[in-house]
Amino acid sequence: MLHGMELRQLRHFVAVAEDGNISRAAKRIFLTQPALSRQIKALEDEIGQCLLERQAHSIRLTRAGEALLIEARELLHHADEVLERVRAAGRGVRLRVGYAPSLASGILSTTVETFTRNHPDAQVELFDHSTSEMLAGLEEGSLDVALGTGQLREARGLSWTPLFHIPWQLAVGRKHRLAEQPLITPADVASERLLLFCRRGYPEYWELVSNWFRLHQKSPRYSGEYDGVDSLMAAVESGQGVAMITMRTPHRVPEHVRLLPLSSPPEPLCVTVGCRTDRSKEQPLAEFLEELRKTAQSIA
Numbered sequence: 001m002l003h004g005m006e007l008r009q010l011r012h013f014v015a016v017a018e019d020g021n022i023s024r025a026a027k028r029i030f031l032t033q034p035a036l037s038r039q040i041k042a043l044e045d046e047i048g049q050c051l052l053e054r055q056a057h058s059i060r061l062t063r064a065g066e067a068l069l070i071e072a073r074e075l076l077h078h079a080d081e082v083l084e085r086v087r088a089a090g091r092g093v094r095l096r097v098g099y100a101p102s103l104a105s106g107i108l109s110t111t112v113e114t115f116t117r118n119h120p121d122a123q124v125e126l127f128d129h130s131t132s133e134m135l136a137g138l139e140e141g142s143l144d145v146a147l148g149t150g151q152l153r154e155a156r157g158l159s160w161t162p163l164f165h166i167p168w169q170l171a172v173g174r175k176h177r178l179a180e181q182p183l184i185t186p187a188d189v190a191s192e193r194l195l196l197f198c199r200r201g202y203p204e205y206w207e208l209v210s211n212w213f214r215l216h217q218k219s220p221r222y223s224g225e226y227d228g229v230d231s232l233m234a235a236v237e238s239g240q241g242v243a244m245i246t247m248r249t250p251h252r253v254p255e256h257v258r259l260l261p262l263s264s265p266p267e268p269l270c271v272t273v274g275c276r277t278d279r280s281k282e283q284p285l286a287e288f289l290e291e292l293r294k295t296a297q298s299i300a
Contacts, residue, residue, distance in 0.1 A: 007075075007076065007079055009042065009043045010043075010075065010076060011076060012025075012029065012031070012039045012040065012043075013039075013040060013043055013051065013068065013069075013072060014069065014072050014076065015028060015029050016036065016059065017059075017065065021057065021058050021059065022036055022037060022040075022054075022059060040052060047064070047068070049062070049064035050062050050065075051068060052065055081141050093119050093121060093122035093123065093284050094122070094123045095122070095123070095124050095145060095284075095285065095288055096125045096127065096142065096144050096145070097112075097125065097127065097143070097145045097146070097147065098127045098133065098134040098137050098143045098145070098146040098147070098148070099126060099127070099128065099129070099134075099146070099147040100129070100131070100134075100147070100149070100229075101128055101228070101229050101230075102229040102245065102247050102252060103147070103149065103166065103246065103269075103271050104147045104148075106299065107147075107163070107296055107299060108126070108292075110299075111288070111291045111292045112124050112126075114291055114295070115287065115291050119284060122284070124288075127143065128228065129143075129148075130197075130198070130202055130227065130228075131148055131149060131201060131202050131203065131204055131205070132201050132202070133201065134146035134148050134274075135158070138158055138274060138275065138276055139157065139158070139276075144275060144279070145273060145274070145275050145285070145288060145289065145292075146275070147163075147271070147273050147274075147292070148271070148274075149205070149269055149270065149271060157276055157277050157278065158274050158275070158276060158277060159274065159275060159276075159277045160272040160274040161273050161274075161289065161293065162270050162272050163270075163273055163292065163293065163296035164270075164271055164296045164299075165268035165269065166246040166247070166268055166271060167261075167265060167268045167269075168244055168245070168246055168262055168268070168269065169244075169245060169246070169247065169259040169260060170188075170189060170242055170244055170245075170259070170260045170261075170262060171232075171233065171236045171247075171257050171258070171259055172236065172242045172258055172260060173236055173237055173238075173256060173257060174257065176239070176242065176258075178192070178242070178260065179258050179260075182261075183260075183262070183263045184260050184261065184262050184263060185262075185263045185264070186212070186213070186216035186218050186262075186264060187216075187218065189218070189220070189244065189262075190213065190216075190218035190219060190220055190221070191221075192241060192242045193221050193240065193241035193242070194220045194222055194241060194242060194243070195224045195225075195232060195240060195241040195242065196209065196224070196225055196226070196232075196243065197225065197227070197228075197229075197232060198226060199225060201227060208266055208269070209266070211266070212244075212265075216264065224240060224241060229245070229247075232245070233252070233253065233254050234254070236254075236257050237254045237256050244262075244266075245259075246268075246269040271296075273289060273292050273293070275289065
């Protein structure tokens, strides 16, 4: 595919294109200027196109150079990923898992325990991420698996498998006026200061909550945004407001917070596991995904 081109030449070309100056690029990649110029000339000869317009103190990409820069970046990124996977295979199994603590508690620990028992050399790294961070991690290749509330996004090269559903509840402080109420109505929630996960990190959460209020023709009193379940629960516990949440396990709920049922809750939240579509059949990634699915079935 590359014919006479080498990855090294493409890396050098990208360096020159990004620096806009051959001398600066040569210093950055520890080459002499004449050596780098020869590399670029050899690349131009191989392609049969002029890639750079050389000016007094800078360079400018030709149309062919601009096209090659886009393709070279993509090719080099893919090559780096391949090398990392090969190195990882030599080191042993390595999986990087992004997760939302309020949703993954219980299922993730059990899965990791079983998986590492079957793969004693496995290294499973866990990252507490927001929804947007998990999506970016999967797309960029910094995560292998994401466990959260991802929607089906095959168009973005990701595949999602539903695992289980979690009902919605209202979190209030134990001394809150609603704490002893057996069932919370949409009007009750709308009358309180509402605390939420941050919109940028959890866009799907915001969409679900907002649609629920619109369905019941209520206007919420948004009062604060938080970047994780622990900070959100701390704010509820301190009396700053109430929060609509989904929570798998009660041990993450602070002592002075109560979770109350809603009279007309949103549809239960679907917890899903996602990975890049082009990697879904890879071993042992596929084994880890299957173990997650089995664990979810056993505790559903």
